[in-house]
Amino acid sequence: MATGQIVNTKLLTRVFQFVKPYKIVFYKAVFLTIVLAVIAPVRPYMVQYTIDHFIFEANLLALIWMVLAMLLVLIIQMLVQYYHTLFTNLLGQSAILDLRKKIVNHLLSLKLSYFDHTPIGTLVTRSVSDLETIADIFSEGLLVIIGDILQIAVLVSVMLYVDWRLTLISLSTIPFLLLATYIFKEKTKVAFQEVRTEVAKLNTFLQEHISGMKIIQLFHREKQEQANFEAINLRHREAHIKSVWYYSIFFPVVELMSATSVGILVWYGSKEVMQDAVSLGVIVSFIMYLNMLFRPIRELADKFNTLQMGMVSAERIFKVLDTDLKTKNEGVLQPDKLNGAIAFHSVSFAYNEANYVLKNISFDLPAGSTLALVGATGAGKSSIINLLNRFYDINSGSITLDGINIEAYELSFLRSSIATILQDVFLFSDTIHENITLKNKAISRAQVIAAAKEVGAHDFIMQLPGNYDYNVMERGATLSVGQGQLISFIRALVYNPKILVLDEATSSVDTETELLIQTAIKKLMLGRTSIVIAHRLSTIQHADKILVIDKGEIAEMGNHQELLQMGGIYSKLVALQFNTKGI
Secondary structure, eight states, X not given: OOTTOSOOHHHHHHHHGGGGGGHHHHHHHHHHHHHHHHHTTHXXXXXXXXXXXXXXXXXXXXXXXXXXXXXXXXXXXXXXXXXXXXXXXXXXXXXXXXXXXHHHHHHHHBOHHHHXXXXXXXXXXXXXXXXXXXXXXXXXXXXXXXXXXXXXXXXXXXXXXXXXXXXXXXXXXXXXXXXXXXXXXXXHHHHHHHHHHHHHHHHHHHHHXXXXXXXXXXXXXXXXXXHHHHHXXXXXXXXXXXXXXXXXXHHHHHHHHHHHHHHHHHHHHHHHHHTTSSOHHHHHHHHHHHHHHHHHHHHHHHHHHHHHHHHHHHHHHHHHHTOOOBOOOOOOBOOSOOOXXXXXXXXXXXXXXXXXXXXXXXXXXXXXXXXXXXXXXXXXXXXXXXXXXTSSOOSEEEEEEXXXXXXXXXXXXXXXXXXXXXXXXXXXXXXXXXXXXXXXXXXXXXXXXXXXXXXXXXXXXXXXXXXXXXXXXXXXXXXXXXXXXXXXXXXXXXXXXXXXXXXXXXXXXXXXXXXHHHHHHHHXXXXXXXXXXXXXXXXXXXXXXXXXXXXXXXXXXXXXXXXXXXXXXXXXXXXXXXXXXOO
């Protein structure tokens, strides 16, 4: 948003697109805003009339009726204020409800490369606190500003109508107040921007370090990370204190200007009253007008900052929404039957143009057969899997499934046809049943239990408190690594994929659990096209084809015996791992 620009109209228009479904609530809020402004000078005018016509004339009956009338006006004003607050907040919360759904749906559709370069804490800030700031545009920002300006205009108009000289005298401090308000607005705008930046940094730090608490404690980094946190927290506090400091100066200045205006009014008005040029009722009503006038003037600066902070948050959120990193989903194919034949044709891929992680990869994997990928860490094995799932787009070449380019398949159909079991299993803070079905209502409890028995995990699940309703907590913290792996195998089995991908699925488990998992793997592979990445070469000896990947290229290709006979990289890996010339 441009410096010095009060409202970015283009940005505000985009925000108000989310108000369209709630036009009736918006119109009600606007109507009540106008009513509040118009009703504001009624009570002071009634007080003036009462003093001048009923009190001095000792008309007790009329005085009683006028007090009742003022009470009625007060009740009406209270009810209007109540519904105005209700509608503006309802409007804001309804709009951000839709906006939050939109941003989360957008995040779910983005490529993994976006999350590779964007801190999770920053996205949490955008999706939560920034959205709440946008809600303030409606509840405390634009409509309230319009209402305050309208109220000021109505009050000044009534004052000028009653006595223009008294109005000019009593408002003589306004230019100084407007100058103070402008300075305050500009200073607090910068301070609030710093606060929002520090909040994002704080969220990012906490997100990363709470997730990585095990590493911090394993390496005794508690004191160092506490020091790092205190530095970020200190900057956050200083940013807040700076904004508070501006408030501590501005509000006393406003009170001083208000008191000065009342003092000038009383001084000048008293002389006018003694000369019978102005009635006492007018002086009393003008004091009330001034009190009502300075309140919105004092709050306008704060409201403008609320509006501007909402605009800053909107700018950040729309920056995320405008990120065009979605995986293209132009495919329409969703065949009833999928054989699972996979082929890579001269595929090259780079996460950035400077460094290609895969170079001219070509292989054919017939339906129902098993391919094993072997190579050093960083050779490009996992990248092959990512490309098959279309998590990333290839730079050149093509990938086909049953002889058809994978881009021709509908994206969700393609991914639902491939079950990927990773070394680092991600489990949500939920029950075992929900972690297996991923809240898919089409998968019954009976199917889950049958799959668990087939995998060999039913017994350990039944020993847990609540068995299939046991809550595994965030990232499966209450389960062992092996138990988490078994849950992931059940998850793959109940979804009945045609293609199975195993990425280091047994590298972090004990021997007993590995035997269980190996049995589960054999059952899962039966009748499915499978791709296996494994450092333990004993697990891939029976693969139909083994690719040895070296620096992003296929160095060797063949089955276990063929590769041993070559005496190349694979043969050396086998000898190194088993401390022998062969197996």
